[in-house]
Amino acid sequence: MMTNPLLAAFIKRNMLDTSYLANATKWYTTLISAIRAHQYSAKDHAITNIETSHHNQAPVLVGINGCQGSGKSTLADYLATYLTSEYKMNVAVLSLDDFYYSHQQRKKLSVHEHHLLQTRGVPGTHNLSLAHDILDKLQSATNLSSPVALPRFDKTTDNPYPESAWPVIHGIVDVIILEGWCLGVQPQTDEALLEPVNNLEATKDKHGIWRRYVNDQIKYHYADLYKRLDMLVMLKAPSFDTVFQWRLEQELKLKQQALTLSPPLQSVMSESEVKLFTAYFQRLTAHGLITLPNLCNWVFELDAKRNMVHSYTPQSIELNRYPAIFTDLDGTLLDHDDYSFTPALSTLAELKNAAIPVIPNTSKTYAELLELRHKLNLNGPFIVENGAAIYIPVNYFSHQPIGTIQQDGYWVKSLVQSRAHWLSLLQTVSQQQSELFTGMSMMTFNDIINATGLDEASAVLASQRQYGEPLLWKGNAAQKQVFIQQLKKQGATILEGGRFLHVCGDCNKGKAMDWLMQQFKFFNLQQTPYSIALGDGNNDIAMLEAAQYAAIILSPVHTPPKLKRKQGLIISKHTGPTGWAEVLSTLLPKLLSERLPTRVPALKLTGA
The missing domain is CATH 3.40.50.300 (P-loop containing nucleotide triphosphate hydrolases)
Structure with a gap:
């Protein structure tokens, strides 16, 4: 009974x-x-x-x-x-x-x-x-x-x-x-x-x-x-x-x-x-x-x-997990003022020895990344222009991912329209509004150097954009919001970085990260990848919200981005590459040793 x-x-x-x-x-x-x-x-x-x-x-x-x-x-x-x-x-x-x-x-x-x-x-x-x-x-x-x-x-x-x-x-x-x-x-x-x-x-x-x-x-x-x-x-x-x-x-x-x-x-x-x-x-x-x-x-x-x-x-959940680290560059892995990454060098070396991919996810251009990846000793995939395109070295996976083209030794996945489309859209704004910003396409190399602090060679690379147009905003905050709303009505996406407004298509760092994570899963069926994202600015929000684990790296010049998520979030104590190394040096040993045996890796790990 x-x-x-x-x-x-x-x-x-x-x-x-x-x-x-x-x-x-x-x-x-x-x-x-x-x-x-x-x-x-x-x-x-x-x-x-x-x-x-x-x-x-x-x-x-x-x-x-x-x-x-x-x-x-x-x-x-x-x-x-x-x-x-x-x-x-x-x-x-x-x-x-x-x-x-x-x-x-x-x-x-x-x-x-x-x-x-x-x-x-x-x-x-x-x-x-x-x-x-x-x-x-x-x-x-x-x-x-x-x-x-x-x-x-x-x-x-x-x-x-x-x-x-x-x-x-x-x-x-x-x-x-x-x-x-x-x-x-x-x-x-x-x-x-x-x-x-x-x-x-x-x-x-x-x-x-x-x-x-x-x-x-x-x-x-x-x-x-x-x-x-x-x-x-x-x-x-x-x-x-x-x-x-x-x-x-x-x-x-x-x-x-x-x-x-x-x-x-x-x-x-x-x-x-x-x-x-x-x-x-x-x-x-x-x-x-x-x-x-x-x-x-x-x-x-x-x-x-x-x-x-x-x-x-x-059992494969516990035994075959591995992290993929997606990182912003300017203000995060690179110092905001001098673009140095020296404080992160030892952590980068440890990650490379552990075969943990570090994937730049940046507003920078393809041309900039070619040189910068060499300096950082990175040889895996990377994401450019705020999620506009993903570049994967040929033969990085067993075969070419669907929807990519082969170009200059990379499999390339483009997610948005070209830069020419957005330049043509910007030409339609009123003269009054056009006086409130300077587009990078109209800037001289000296202008770019003054706006970014880059050296001349780096400024040349930064100007070679393929998918979006960075704007140096000169108006006030209220004018900026009016401008953003008007461009959005015409199909543009506006992302605010550390220095520029980026006018581009419907892309962001989160969407690009998700696409690449799907490729990691598809080509590594015996392993369970999960994402860790690090960033400091508003254009990093989509990536930080989408990753399983997110780290906000404090900036010396602006307030931290505001996230909706409450869990799986850490905020650095230091700024720039010092904060980047601080977070990963603390976070990775804990993750790799505990392996979260009662969590759901691919679910918890793809996006928060």
């Missing part, structure tokens, strides 16, 4: 046999122990600056991935019930489904992007802003905080429940459980997107617009959500065909139940409708079944009857 009333209620509301509890004890005991251990040791693994040290006691965020019908909602409920019952933990449970856009919001999305986005499910149909807001509230909750309302979505109306109907959680939260069918799934390569995987894609997405949109959503937006996970659990189905059968079984059961309901249930799908519905999920489900297990902390394998048959913790 069951004596635990909370577990008894769990069995009743999920309409389960009591044998579920015995199986759960067999399979999930070590997982529960890991959650408890992680919760109490989280502060030992956090890398924060002293200003965010109060986040050391933040609740553990556990993600559960499982395809439709795998039992992820049941597992989430069980973990919450058990942790509450046995250990008096305060547990918040969320589903990615709870953050679907409303029917009307998806209708607008389908008009502007692609008609298939009308159907909820794939990445791009969730309100990620709301998800981050709720997680922020849960992770900062105190006994004095207001209750946090947890969103819920009504699938019968295809709309969120009104906020008044959302359940609330009070006080300090110990554990957050977030489950979702695509949770943690990584973006596919450009090559993988070329061919349709089913009839839906072949007929309704002939040109691949929908699948590329979904893929970009994962790459540039869902990655930030995944990075918040402390642990990722996967309920792994045998195959996508099994998923279809499970979904079909659910509909058949609903059809039988519908006969007893008054009024009769109208939403039961036929077999053909189930096939069409699951087609929306096929690409990412199949991709996740192959690629996600090695990125998880725990994998529980199911057979075709949903019986648990095997569980494991991928």
